[in-house]
Amino acid sequence: MMTKLLAACEETVIHEDEVLAASRTLIDGRTAGRLAQIFSALSDPTRLRIISALSDHELCVCDLSVVLGMSQSAVSHQLRLLRNLNLVKYRKEGRIVYYALDDEHIRELYERGLEHTAHQERMEA
Amino acid sequence: MMTKLLAACEETVIHEDEVLAASRTLIDGRTAGRLAQIFSALSDPTRLRIISALSDHELCVCDLSVVLGMSQSAVSHQLRLLRNLNLVKYRKEGRIVYYALDDEHIRELYERGLEHTAHQERMEA
DNA sequence: TGAATATATGAGCAAGTGTTCATATATTAT
DNA sequence: ATAATATATGAACACTTGCTCATATATTCA
Incomplete structure (x- = not known):
């Protein structure tokens, strides 16, 4: 289940493997929203x-x-x-x-x- | 260095010792502000x-x-x-x-x- | 019952937040 | 030089937030 994140910065990603690696640790929107909700309570x-x-x-x-x-x-x-x-x-x-x-x-x-x-x-x- | 927090809830505090105890763990405004700033970053x-x-x-x-x-x-x-x-x-x-x-x-x-x-x-x- | 008390909540408002859009700055390439 | 690219930033705007004020609800007391 790969997401495509080809185009950008001068048509092609500057550091493609870094981007792919980062995408792996990247949390999805739903998780980010939940996390934000928790921290918002403390903000x-x-x-x-x-x-x-x-x-x-x-x-x-x-x-x-x-x-x-x-x-x-x-x-x-x-x-x-x-x-x-x-x-x-x-x-x-x-x-x-x-x-x-x-x-x-x-x-x-x-x-x-x-x-x-x-x-x-x-x-x- | 006691703070006076006498009056309130029906002229006198409902549970005076509880209030005094809580005042001890209560963080001051400056600390609360700093903490809020940190958590805001994550919110x-x-x-x-x-x-x-x-x-x-x-x-x-x-x-x-x-x-x-x-x-x-x-x-x-x-x-x-x-x-x-x-x-x-x-x-x-x-x-x-x-x-x-x-x-x-x-x-x-x-x-x-x-x-x-x-x-x-x-x-x- | 009616008055008093503890808490909850809706409306409204001032202040803060996160984005977009336009543009500025700095670096590289031609 | 000029053009292109990577990043930073100000202004504007929609949206959210945290308070106050008024009021509702629930419970106790006389």
């Missing part, structure tokens, strides 16, 4: 702060909004997003809803990311 | 495909645009973004510019992300 400061706040234990929406210093509405909107991606789970207790992280992969990515910023920090100093 | 399908194409070896811009099936301009714009974040490095050889990954942390994050999508895939099946 916003507010959501990252939510994740960091929940990293130890669950919190109700109200407490979460206090911790973040943000409106309940803003927090709820972001929680919905994380919920839709199955990154957080929740349990209801009366009118109070407790949220907690629900994905070890995300926690892993989050922590790797933190390492990276620490690394960056050192580079700058 | 677009095109950039992820660029990273996947470069994951084995360097490629020139032209070959890269062939591999991706995208315009040279679009690819250049995205490369600039990755360059500004020091995620890719480049070397010039005449008028040809070769790009390669320049950050093991990003490669690490990318691969963890891939694992996650694989995990997701299995869940769905």
Whole structure:
């Protein structure tokens, strides 16, 4: 199942074998989209702060909004997003809803990311 | 150096100790911003495909645009973004510019992300 | 029952993003 | 020199995002 990627750069590919090799490691659009979706969830400061706040234990929406210093509405909107991606789970207790992280992969990515910023920090100093 | 986060949810915080505990794992705005920046780089399908194409070896811009099936301009714009974040490095050889990954942390994050999508895939099946 | 509280959500808006198109720059070839 | 080629980049535009504000829903309390 070969894909044709002949024409380009001056009618013929500059480095044909390199291109073929790269095509092998290239991820398809569907995978790229899924990956992008995951990383998008982590690409916003507010959501990252939510994740960091929940990293130890669950919190109700109200407490979460206090911790973040943000409106309940803003927090709820972001929680919905994380919920839709199955990154957080929740349990209801009366009118109070407790949220907690629900994905070890995300926690892993989050922590790797933190390492990276620490690394960056050192580079700058 | 305690921050006051008294008032809220019905004048007083619902679960005061939980809130204090969460505040300890909460990352500050600056860190959240940096982290968001890193993950933002990985939050677009095109950039992820660029990273996947470069994951084995360097490629020139032209070959890269062939591999991706995208315009040279679009690819250049995205490369600039990755360059500004020091995620890719480049070397010039005449008028040809070769790009390669320049950050093991990003490669690490990318691969963890891939694992996650694989995990997701299995869940769905 | 009615009032108060915790959360969810739709609409709207300002800011950000990713592409295209046109064009600039730099290098090579004639 | 001039033409051709590889890359970079600014402007414009459609689309997305993250917030606020208003309001809906659900639960508890009096």
